[in-house]
Amino acid sequence: MPASAVPSPPPAPRLDEAGYDRHRLRQWLDGEARADGVSRRRLLTLLAATAAATVLPTPGPARAAVAPIVKPLPPEWFIQRGTNAETRWEALRGTGHHTPNELFFVRNHTATPVLDAHDWRLRLWGTGLRSAPGEDRPVEFGYDDLRALPAVTRTAFVECAGNGRSSYTTQQGETVTGTPWTLGAIGVARWRGVRLADVLRRAGLSSRAVDVQPRGLDAEYLSGGESLGRVRRPLPLSKALDDVLLAYEMNGEPLPYDHGYPVRVLVPSWVGIASIKWVGDIEVSAEPLFSPWNTAFYRLFGPAHPAEGSAPLTRQTIKSAFELASGATFPAGQGHVLRGRSWSGAGAVTQVEVSTDGGASWRRARLHDRPRPHTWTRWSVAWRPDRPGATHLLARATDTAGRTQPDVAVPNAQGYLFDAVVRHPVTVV
Structure with missing residues (x-):
């Protein structure tokens, strides 16, 4: 059960995303941050490989014996791309403003896990939460606990950062790595859920907190035979307290399995990797966090960018x-x-x-x-x-x-x- 309500810390200032990006890049380069679950040496190796434009790692197999995607993928609606499915734009004609759930694109790192909401728990933990002296106990919320909190409904798109990637090659003659999406790695839905800010405050958010890192319950991601752990990516506290949702409904229905059931993160207008599906735990940290998904991946490398890469990607284009x-x-x-x-x-x-x-x-x-x-x-x-x-x-x-x-x-x-x-x-x- 969730912790009882406690006085909230002062609200974080509204996020200056460009300034935040520059500051975090300096922190990473100066070693003033913690790389969650991966050694700094390993991240530097990944960083160097990515900067040299080596081929991106392919997804490893999921632990569960399930198909990569659960829902039907008729060829008149989707282009299948490995563990992913791209929506055909001609299928969207006449569908209205919101993308029907059955037509929504799928971006998976491994395979869709089939989870039970009754067994699901969201665990919040870390140095950015208040605890009694000598204690460091996580706080847990069940599915019904979240649904009992004040609900918010928001229309927003989710879009893969690589959407349109194939046009770098077909239109500009550039060699790039990754899934060759055309323009169908996007969908707009009406999401319903609770504010992440409300959950953080009920969990005992500390005034020392600076980063919030959701992690999914899909299988660990393999790179070159080495596990990078489950997909996770930090958010600055300012963003987490602004407009981020923990969503449990999509277009008036419970989230489909492929889109994060029972609960996913929704970060409006940011690259899709920020909107972690099947969220199972959230680390709240009093120090900056980094993961492979904002160091080796989801930054810009190449002649037009710094040798160490750009700052981690945030807003879509x-x-x-x-x-x-x-x-x-x-x-x-x-x-x-x-x-x-x-x-x-x-x-x-x-x-x-x-x-x-x-x-x-x-x-x-x-x-x-x-x-x-x-x-x-x-x-x-x-x-x-x-x-x-x-x-x-x-x-x-x-x-x-x-x-x-x-x-x-x-x-x-x-x-x-x-x-x-x-x-x-x-x-x-």
């Missing part, structure tokens, strides 16, 4: 996609309506421009949603092609932070955060 299959055909001389969706981790999308002639000319699309942060904006534009032939459709978005999709994305070795305008091939017949 800006993208647009058509609700069309690649290579779709259109009869000449007939009217058509092109539809798509644009989104950004930096703010709401306020403008979308579309080109139907490979970028020679542009016109504004009609927006079908009130621009909101943390989610996408649907749009449409009319098109009447007048002559047969191959062409490319292009869409570029602008958000409230003033960001507009560029023509070329700055490359990095692991192919994260592709933000350039994607050239969508079609044929007029």
Whole structure:
């Protein structure tokens, strides 16, 4: 059972993410942090290998004898990519603002664990919690304990940091490593759960706490025959106390197994790795934490970045996609309506421009949603092609932070955060 309510520590200041990133990078390089479960020497080895653009490790087998993904993956809805499944954009046409659970993409490091909510416990522990003198006892919450707390509902996207990765190669001729996603490693859902801030405070959050690290209950991840442990990634306390949820419902239903049942973390607008699925424990630390998932992985390496890599990735970038299959055909001389969706981790999308002639000319699309942060904006534009032939459709978005999709994305070795305008091939017949 959860600890009784205790007076809360002063609220943490709102997170300056850019400043936080710079500060944490300095802490890591200066050795002023603790690498959870992995020696600093091992992390430096991983860091050096990643900086040299070696091939990313492939997922190891899960301990449980289950398929990598539980839900059906009909080929008209998904492209299967190992332990992952990418949503086909043409399957989203007409589905509304929220991605139906059965169409939501799946990103797994190993395999989906099938857990029982009645046996599940969330364990909070670490030096960032208050405890009686001489005691260091964890605090546990059951599934019913969480559901008894004040609930919050939030619409937000979850998107893999590598979404769009294949375009580094197909459009820019860059060699990158990792799953070759097109643009279907994203989904928007209506999530319901409890504020992580409420759970932390009930657990006895200390004024000394600086980092919060959720860890999943999926199998340990193997790299080169060595286990890196279960997937985990730290959050700064400021972010944890801001808008992070412990979600137990997705689009009005209990979380599906593939999407974190019984409880997952939801970190709006951040790269998907931050939204840990099947969360089983949360370390609350009085010192900075690092794991392989914010040192060797989910940082930017390459000629355009520092030798030690960028700071750990936080917010997602800006993208647009058509609700069309690649290579779709259109009869000449007939009217058509092109539809798509644009989104950004930096703010709401306020403008979308579309080109139907490979970028020679542009016109504004009609927006079908009130621009909101943390989610996408649907749009449409009319098109009447007048002559047969191959062409490319292009869409570029602008958000409230003033960001507009560029023509070329700055490359990095692991192919994260592709933000350039994607050239969508079609044929007029």
